[in-house]
Amino acid sequence: MKRFGVLTSGGDAPGMNAAIRAVVRSGIDQGWEAFGVEHGYQGLLTGEFRPMGPRDVSGIIQLGGTVLGSARSLEFKTEEGRRKAIRHLNQRGIEALVVIGGNGSQTGAYSLHQMGFPVVGVASTIDNDLVGSDITIGVDTALNIALEAIDRLKVTASSHERAFMIEVMGRNCGYLALMAGIAGGAEAICIPEFETSPETVADVIAKAYERGKKHALIVVAEGAKHGVIELEAYFKEHNERLGFDVRATTLGHVQRGGTPGAFDRLLGTRLGAMAVEQIAAGNFGVLVGQVKGTITATPHADIVDRVKPLDPKLFELANVLAK
Numbered sequence: 001m002k003r004f005g006v007l008t009s010g011g012d013a014p015g016m017n018a019a020i021r022a023v024v025r026s027g028i029d030q031g032w033e034a035f036g037v038e039h040g041y042q043g044l045l046t047g048e049f050r051p052m053g054p055r056d057v058s059g060i061i062q063l064g065g066t067v068l069g070s071a072r073s074l075e076f077k078t079e080e081g082r083r084k085a086i087r088h089l090n091q092r093g094i095e096a097l098v099v100i101g102g103n104g105s106q107t108g109a110y111s112l113h114q115m116g117f118p119v120v121g122v123a124s125t126i127d128n129d130l131v132g133s134d135i136t137i138g139v140d141t142a143l144n145i146a147l148e149a150i151d152r153l154k155v156t157a158s159s160h161e162r163a164f165m166i167e168v169m170g171r172n173c174g175y176l177a178l179m180a181g182i183a184g185g186a187e188a189i190c191i192p193e194f195e196t197s198p199e200t201v202a203d204v205i206a207k208a209y210e211r212g213k214k215h216a217l218i219v220v221a222e223g224a225k226h227g228v229i230e231l232e233a234y235f236k237e238h239n240e241r242l243g244f245d246v247r248a249t250t251l252g253h254v255q256r257g258g259t260p261g262a263f264d265r266l267l268g269t270r271l272g273a274m275a276v277e278q279i280a281a282g283n284f285g286v287l288v289g290q291v292k293g294t295i296t297a298t299p300h301a302d303i304v305d306r307v308k309p310l311d312p313k314l315f316e317l318a319n320v321l322a323k
């Protein structure tokens with residue numbers, strides 16, 4: 001092994017830079033040359049490779065986003081695109097690749113592995129929807145950002161005796177919404193895994209009002225069956241029985257752009273270093289993540305195309321605590 005590459009792919013996540021830094025410096029420590037690939041898989045297709053020394057990753061551990069840039073590449077999803085990517089890697093003498101990213105990125109990594117190119121994945125997405133890592137890089141910071149917004153909304157909600165709906169990211173996964181809802185003391189949580197009808201949410205709001213609450217908070221995952229727009233329309237139609245006036249806020253990409261907290265910096269660092277250990281051991285086609293507190297490498301074959309379950313007990317607990 002002489003040369004290896006590293007890229008970040010899909011949605012950026014706070015802590016990705018810590019992972020890049022750890023991968024580059026640990027790889028150099030092994031005596032290898034490091035190459036950064038810019039703009040994710042797209043950069044493999046356009047040949048955006050840059051040599052990276054220890055100084056190229058100086059002063060980045062505290063930065064959100066990714067210094068390598070990221071992209072969503074349609075061309076890479078085709079077999080022809082992936083062949084081109086492997087051709088470019090081979091032309092530069094790059095013998096192994098670290099892919100830092102979430103679900104779609106790890107599916108892409110597995111495809112490269114199946115085509116014979118040595119790949120190691122690092123679990124990174126704010127969605128926390130990757131099997132093979134109990135928690136992924138970026139989740140903790142994104143959750144804290146959502147929580148700060150929820151706390152602020154609770155203040156204005158109480159002042160005006162209103163209800164607030166807050167839409168949080170997560171694609172098809174309700175993890176962020178569920179955890180932000182529990183930690184923020186939400187009255188109702190709407191997530192894709194456990195459906196809540198608009199009637200039920202309206203009941204919750206009405207009962208909170210009748211019990212004398214000064215506010216009601218509803219955290220809605222972007223992937224929930226009944227989303228914020230539908231709920232808002234329903235509440236407008238049934239305004240007289242809610243008690244509270246309802247306002248809606250969509251947090252959107254604000255959740256992704258934060259400064260990584262200690263947890264994500266440390267997770268990114270540990271996963272990045274472990275990815276290099278996998279390359280050194282010749283263990284490819286794996287995702288490096290944290291399982292039951294231990295940094296673990298799980299075969300991509302066991303994690304792609306699988307849905308990570310959410311604990312129903314946590315959802316029940318959220319409802320109990322909303323009384």
Ligand code: F6P
Nearest residue numbers: 011102125126127169170171256
């Ligand atoms: O996967 C991370 C994520 O932020 C999801 O939560 C969200 O659905 C999606 O990316 C948004 O993608 P984009 O940044 O391409 O709009």
